[in-house]
Amino acid sequence: MGDKPVTIKEIAREAEVSTATVSMILNNKDKSISAATRNKVLAIAGKRNYIPNTMARSLVTRQTRTIGLIMPDITNPFFPEIARGAEDKASEARYSIIFCNTDDNLKQEEKYIEILTEKMVDGIIFAHAADSGEESFTSLNKSKTPVILIDRDYKNENVKGRVMVDNEKGSYTGVSYLIQKGYRTILYVAGAIITQTAKDRLAGYKRALQENHIEWKESLVKSGSYRSEWGYQAVEQFMNDHVSFDAVFCGNDLIAFGVIKKMKEFGIRIPDDVGVVGFDDIYVSSMMEPALTTVKQPNYEMGYRAVELLLEVLNNKNDNLDRKIVLNTELIIRKSTR
Amino acid sequence: MGDKPVTIKEIAREAEVSTATVSMILNNKDKSISAATRNKVLAIAGKRNYIPNTMARSLVTRQTRTIGLIMPDITNPFFPEIARGAEDKASEARYSIIFCNTDDNLKQEEKYIEILTEKMVDGIIFAHAADSGEESFTSLNKSKTPVILIDRDYKNENVKGRVMVDNEKGSYTGVSYLIQKGYRTILYVAGAIITQTAKDRLAGYKRALQENHIEWKESLVKSGSYRSEWGYQAVEQFMNDHVSFDAVFCGNDLIAFGVIKKMKEFGIRIPDDVGVVGFDDIYVSSMMEPALTTVKQPNYEMGYRAVELLLEVLNNKNDNLDRKIVLNTELIIRKSTR
DNA sequence: TTGTAAGCGTTATCAA
DNA sequence: TTGATAACGCTTACAA
Numbered sequence: 001m002g003d004k005p006v007t008i009k010e011i012a013r014e015a016e017v018s019t020a021t022v023s024m025i026l027n028n029k030d031k032s033i034s035a036a037t038r039n040k041v042l043a044i045a046g047k048r049n050y051i052p053n054t055m056a057r058s059l060v061t062r063q064t065r066t067i068g069l070i071m072p073d074i075t076n077p078f079f080p081e082i083a084r085g086a087e088d089k090a091s092e093a094r095y096s097i098i099f100c101n102t103d104d105n106l107k108q109e110e111k112y113i114e115i116l117t118e119k120m121v122d123g124i125i126f127a128h129a130a131d132s133g134e135e136s137f138t139s140l141n142k143s144k145t146p147v148i149l150i151d152r153d154y155k156n157e158n159v160k161g162r163v164m165v166d167n168e169k170g171s172y173t174g175v176s177y178l179i180q181k182g183y184r185t186i187l188y189v190a191g192a193i194i195t196q197t198a199k200d201r202l203a204g205y206k207r208a209l210q211e212n213h214i215e216w217k218e219s220l221v222k223s224g225s226y227r228s229e230w231g232y233q234a235v236e237q238f239m240n241d242h243v244s245f246d247a248v249f250c251g252n253d254l255i256a257f258g259v260i261k262k263m264k265e266f267g268i269r270i271p272d273d274v275g276v277v278g279f280d281d282i283y284v285s286s287m288m289e290p291a292l293t294t295v296k297q298p299n300y301e302m303g304y305r306a307v308e309l310l311l312e313v314l315n316n317k318n319d320n321l322d323r324k325i326v327l328n329t330e331l332i333i334r335k336s337t338r
Numbered sequence: 339m340g341d342k343p344v345t346i347k348e349i350a351r352e353a354e355v356s357t358a359t360v361s362m363i364l365n366n367k368d369k370s371i372s373a374a375t376r377n378k379v380l381a382i383a384g385k386r387n388y389i390p391n392t393m394a395r396s397l398v399t400r401q402t403r404t405i406g407l408i409m410p411d412i413t414n415p416f417f418p419e420i421a422r423g424a425e426d427k428a429s430e431a432r433y434s435i436i437f438c439n440t441d442d443n444l445k446q447e448e449k450y451i452e453i454l455t456e457k458m459v460d461g462i463i464f465a466h467a468a469d470s471g472e473e474s475f476t477s478l479n480k481s482k483t484p485v486i487l488i489d490r491d492y493k494n495e496n497v498k499g500r501v502m503v504d505n506e507k508g509s510y511t512g513v514s515y516l517i518q519k520g521y522r523t524i525l526y527v528a529g530a531i532i533t534q535t536a537k538d539r540l541a542g543y544k545r546a547l548q549e550n551h552i553e554w555k556e557s558l559v560k561s562g563s564y565r566s567e568w569g570y571q572a573v574e575q576f577m578n579d580h581v582s583f584d585a586v587f588c589g590n591d592l593i594a595f596g597v598i599k600k601m602k603e604f605g606i607r608i609p610d611d612v613g614v615v616g617f618d619d620i621y622v623s624s625m626m627e628p629a630l631t632t633v634k635q636p637n638y639e640m641g642y643r644a645v646e647l648l649l650e651v652l653n654n655k656n657d658n659l660d661r662k663i664v665l666n667t668e669l670i671i672r673k674s675t676r
Numbered sequence: 677t678t679g680t681a682a683g684c685g686t687t688a689t690c691a692a
Numbered sequence: 693t694t695g696a697t698a699a700c701g702c703t704t705a706c707a708a
Binding site: 355356357358359362370371372375394396397398399400 | 677678679680681683684685686
């Protein structure tokens with residue numbers, strides 16, 4: 001019933017052994033310790049309700065069993081599954097996750113990297129969605145913390161691995177499907193095009209057209225942001241430009257929602273008049289009217305694999321690997337295509 | 339260019355002062371220190387790229403500037419905004435957040451509370467959605483960590499505050515609005531009814547009917563889970579029971595989506611034949627067809643206020659308050675009601 | 677204005 | 693099979 005937490009020292013005193021002994025027992029490094037003292041110590045620790053102080057422990061072991069997760073915005077439906085995957089894997093291995101929202105703001109990212117290295121996290125999972133050009137991460141360079149990148153590519157010596165998705169192939173599959181279903185004039189409403197992601201998806205779009213001998217026209221492509229408002233506006237713009245089309249391939253599902261909303265307002269029927277394919281497969285896409293055909297990203301798996309990779313790196317300090325995991329997308333066929 | 343991180347001791351040596359002096363300067367407790375030594379130390383710390391070791395610091399100060407956030411599932415659209423609000427406030431105050439997903443599993447909760455107290459978090463924000471009865475939290479009792487509850491009520495001496503929503507009033511407002519718009523036979527498709535939340539909402543539903551002299555019938559109320567599948571099934575069940583109705587008040591937005599989907603399949607027009615009101619206002623509710631009229635919960639604010647409250651508690655160790663903050667809901671009128 | 681030194685709760689190296 | 697004891701890097705009385 002003491003007020004201060006019980007320490008190893010007090011247990012040692014009560015059990016009439018040394019702190020070293022107690023420590024070994026509590027950490028299962030007790031091969032050489034007699035069952036008698038072992039049980040005695042364990043009993044006392046239990047009774048006194050001993051809780052180890054990880055600060056003290058980390059100070060000497062130099063590991064915190066904590067990893068940082070930096071992402072733009074947990075409120076964006078793209079990220080919760082990544083976070084969940086990461087947390088699940090971390091939790092399995094008895095690691096904890098500190099999570100940070102940057103709003104795609106470089107200053108914030110710098111700040112968080114600083115904080116995380118001060119907190120001595122063992123590693124960082126870094127999901128930086130929007131491309132911010134080639135800025136160098138000064139905090140990252142100061143820090144020696146190993147980093148696993150999600151979704152984007154950086155050059156940095158702390159980067160020990162990347163987990164990405166084959167975006168080119170993903171959009172190739174989506175667009176090919178549209179063509180296969182008889183659609184011929186396919187708009188591409190992209191997100192922010194500075195993004196490598198968006199570029200890769202554009203490449204996949206082009207390749208699908210090419211392989212099907214459909215001419216690629218710049219007038220059919222517009223890029224904006226990854227928000228549903230942009231999809232809504234984009235359709236408006238295409239209509240104003242008197243562009244005619246029978247399908248829309250969208251940079252993500254949110255954009256697709258906007259596209260569909262606007263088209264409904266114009267009385268365009270989906271999928272009969274126009275087919276729509278999204279990208280991501282966020283959880284509501286199946287509930288929309290019509291349910292959205294989309295290229296699913298394995299978000300949960302990305303988070304999970306990223307942590308898995310990090311733990312591997314942590315356990316093989318020696319070999320300085322920079323592993324790259326490329327995950328496949330999956331076409332989810334629903335009702336927005338015929 | 340050394341390999342090990344620079345310590346205060348090395349800086350002290352290089353600056354030819356004591357570690358105490360360096361520590362004071364680095365912590366802005368340097369009222370009494372000459373500008374000369376001050377600048378010298380700061381310069382060296384900058385050049386050598388000093389990063390404080392928070393393990394060591396926390397060991398003596400007994401605070402980690404870290405707080406735990408326990409919630410059922412970040413993947414559930416209800417929670418990301420809470421998490422975001424919490425993180426924003428924490429970040430403002432230079433606190434970090436460790437986040438934990440319990441899947442409404444009591445074992446998990448216990449485990450996380452244990453881990454968090456081992457990690458010596460300064461406090462815990464606890465968002466426990468589904469009611470798990472009156473189970474006692476043994477880990478919580480062992481731990482002395484202050485806890486702020488979100489959304490649910492527990493009795494526990496570690497609970498130093500609660501942030502909740504006035505559910506009774508919320509559903510009262512929603513149902514009153516339906517009545518005001520001329521709807522008369524209003525179903526209530528509730529979530530899990532063991533939940534206090536669901537009970538309070540039921541109470542609000544009844545009060546609205548009563549005040550408008552509409553008889554309450556048990557046959558108009560069904561409870562299931564907070565998932566869209568349940569909304570879908572519920573409508574089916576009501577139809578099978580040959581219950582006629584002209585409005586549906588839903589336990590949350592997800593349920594409303596399911597309800598709407600099923601009704602569309604039956605060719606029921608919304609809002610003309612039947613009006614629908616949801617609860618929560620998750621981010622897609624405005625994008626649905628028709629856009630959903632719903633009782634908005636201030637999720638972001640709940641997270642934000644919870645951390646705010648926790649920080650207050652942390653700064654007033656002396657008075658043993660248990661503050662309760664009750665936030666108001668807001669009726670968001672869109673197109674699923676006439 | 678600055679330095680000395682104790683101590684935070686562990687782990688880990690030697691010795692015994 | 694166990695015990696002393698020196699770290700780990702920092703803060704904080706108290707002295708000087």
